Amino acid sequence: MAGVQVSNLSRSFGAHKALDDVSIDFADGGFYALLGPSGSGKTTLLRQIAGFDFPDTGRIAIGGESVERVPVEKRRIGMVFQNYALFPNMSVADNVAFGLSVRGEVKAVIAAEVQRALDLVQLGKLGSRRPHQLSGGQRQRVALARAIVTKPRVLLLDEPLGALDKALRVDMQIELKRIQREIGITTIFVTHDQEEALTMSDRIGILREGRLVQEGPPEEIYDSPKSEFAATFLGDANILRGDTTGTGIRLPDGTAIAAGAGVSLAAGTKASCAVRPERIRIATGDGIADHNTNMLKGQVSKRIFAGNNSTYFVERDSQTIKVIVQNTGIERLAEGQEVVLSWSPESTVLIAVS
């Protein structure tokens, strides 16, 4: 097993920069999620690491060994594709055995390893089936077994759960995480689904238009996003824009917003503050008169009830602020009601506007 270092990687298709100077250190044994909108270069990055495509500039090292010019079949990686890519002309067992048999392993070893891998993904009894006789979730397990049976140094997954329905997806997330922990393999996981990235990974990297926007542990990215894009892409965020006061901003109407975390900026420049909807308290009347609290007045324009919580849309100064309130049975505000929103500076992230 090994870590992967990607340094200053760039790859262009014609005039289009699919990857633009990306550097990431994928820790040995870690579970890393690559997140980003469609076309942001996630697949391109994964394909450079796998060796299906080669970078224009930059370096890729697996386990400290430089691999930019090493062909796929020599890189000892395991890859799982969104469409499973199982060989339809082979049984499940032969699919899993493929990687070992092309390496010329002896039959007895292959049989034992294949059985072990199939047991690991809980498909021990289905070895003789053909891929088309399996369900989507089962096929994905076979693809996973096939990828890990050769003991690769890195496991690469390109939206492996994208084709599964929600319930099966959650099952497979748990399963995949269990298997990853059990064998301790360095895993790079491409996904569209931010919830998936948050729940499964040790670290997340957010890509946008070929650039790495931010990377770090899920909590860090969620709690202190460094850009409006990161704030709104991973989770939901209210963005308030104004002129910076150094440790916060002043809104166009003069209201001061204090921020706890984030960058410190030269006063007077444009900046914004991000606040997560679940960090905002909503109250009628004058609310909490605390000098250490950010406060805004507004009017409820819409309420969406979702069982365990409600989302309120509050209008103020031609901006809509989203507030999520747990259903404790107390807070029941009607549309049109005047309300006071409050939240602490610690829940406010100051972001430089580039």
Next chain:
Amino acid sequence: MAAQGATASRSGLRSALPLLLPAYLWLTVAIFLPLSAMVFFSFMTDLPLSGKPWALTLGNYAAFFSQSLYPTLLWASLRLGLEVTLWCIVIGYPAAYVLAKVLKGRSREAIFLLVILPFWSNGLVRIFSWAMVLREGGILDTALNAVLPFKISIDLMYSYPAVIIGLVHSYVPYMVLTCYLTLQAIDDSLIEAGRSLGASRLQMLKRVIIPLSMPGLVAGAALIFVPVVGSFMEPRILGGRTGTFYGTVIEDQFVAVFNWPLGAALSFILLAVVLVILASAAPVLRKAA
């Protein structure tokens, strides 16, 4: 429920009948009737049209077995069919692979057109152009002597290789087309998955790509082998005296000797042999695919 389904499918058949009718009428008139006439002829001593008296006989079929010439020629034709089919695989499969998996966009269309072109040219024109290329003092001979410092004489005309060249040229598009279709259907991610598992390109070809494109290879081989065994035009024009094959003998019976009953009998023997070969090859190929 089941009864309802049955009536539904019966009414479906009734509404499909007007659509099927033209095809079946055509098949009946154009193929079934002449073919049955030929079966009948093959059991006659002489053609009724000639005005001479005729009787039913098995003699035409017996002739095949009593003269060693016919089995020998049939054997030669089968070998010819096999050889041409193999060459078509050797030439056509890589071409189909490149078309399906390597080329993209415009260049694919251009190469595709080049492959299909023989289809659109008249068979005789094709064969006579080969004759001009292959004969002594022909295009190939002149061109080679213009380039090479020493004098050589290329005279492939009226030889077995000339027959092979002409036939392969005529039939290779079938192989390219059938293989292209099956290769095209193989998802690129299968190939990538295999390579990521450590398989070399050659191993991928042997273990995944060829097995998955087997239906195309088989279809192409059947489309080529059957007509080549009965072919007469290419052997006659490009083979000259060496170009006597089973197909040319059958042709002789119809156009030169006017012994239609014998010609018909020889054709049906060929048909039977080819069917036996295809039938016995089927289980093997099905297992391979």
